[in-house]
Amino acid sequence: xxxxxxxxxxxxxxxxxxxxxxxxxxxxxxxxxxxxxxxxxxxxxxxxxxxxxxxxxxxxxxxxxxxxxxxxxxxxxxxxxxxxxxxxxxxxxxxxxxxxxxxxxxxxxxx
Amino acid sequence: xxxxxxxxxxxxxxxxxxxxxxxxxxxxxxxxxxxxxxxxxxxxxxxxxxxxxxxxxxxxxxxxxxxxxxxxxxxxxxxxxxxxxxxxxxxxxxxxxxxxxxxxxxxxxxxxxxx
Numbered sequence: 001x002x003x004x005x006x007x008x009x010x011x012x013x014x015x016x017x018x019x020x021x022x023x024x025x026x027x028x029x030x031x032x033x034x035x036x037x038x039x040x041x042x043x044x045x046x047x048x049x050x051x052x053x054x055x056x057x058x059x060x061x062x063x064x065x066x067x068x069x070x071x072x073x074x075x076x077x078x079x080x081x082x083x084x085x086x087x088x089x090x091x092x093x094x095x096x097x098x099x100x101x102x103x104x105x106x107x108x109x110x111x
Numbered sequence: 112x113x114x115x116x117x118x119x120x121x122x123x124x125x126x127x128x129x130x131x132x133x134x135x136x137x138x139x140x141x142x143x144x145x146x147x148x149x150x151x152x153x154x155x156x157x158x159x160x161x162x163x164x165x166x167x168x169x170x171x172x173x174x175x176x177x178x179x180x181x182x183x184x185x186x187x188x189x190x191x192x193x194x195x196x197x198x199x200x201x202x203x204x205x206x207x208x209x210x211x212x213x214x215x216x217x218x219x220x221x222x223x224x225x226x
Contacts, residue, residue, distance in 0.1 A: 036217070042219060043216075046215070099206075101147075
C-alpha cells in the first residue's frame, strides 16, 4: 500500500495570485502519477498523467512536474481564478493500474 | 469524450436491505472499472477492480460477499451493497478505463446513507 501525502490540506489564494502544492509518495513501485481536479457534486476531472522523471505537463494555467527519484510532484496554478477553486487530488498508479489517492489539497480562490 | 455516469447519485436505505449502484461509460468501452469509497475526511480508497466478463478482484479488507460487483458488458458495472448497515454509509465512486491507456475516468459518485 502506497502512502501518499498531499500538502497543504487546504489553501486560500487571492484571485490573480499563483500558487503551488505538493504530492509526495514512495519513489518505487509505481509507474504513473495522476492529477485530478474535483469540484463538489461533479466527477473528478483528469488533469495529467505523468510517467517520466522530470516530466512537465501543462494545461492552460495549470502545470505539473514529476520527480520520481525523490517521490514528489508539484502542481502549479498561475494567475488563479475563482473557477480554479476545487480539490486537487494526486494518485500514483501501481500494478494493475490501481490508483492510491492522497487526501487532496482544497483550493479556494477569493475574488 | 470519456464520460462516466453513475446512478443513483444519492440513496437512502434501511438497514438490512440491499442497494445497487450502476456505473456506465457513455462514449467508450471500458474493459476495466474500479470501485472506490470515501469516508468523511478520508481519501478515496480502492475497493475492487472489475474486468469485463470476469470476476472482480477485491482489495484487502473488502468483503466480496457484501460488495457484489458485476461487469457484464463493456459499458456497465454494478456494485451491490448487500444487507447494508449504517457503517456502510459512505460515498461510492467508480472509474473506467479503456485498458490500453493509463487514464481513468470517474463518475460523479453515489452517496449512500443506511438508516
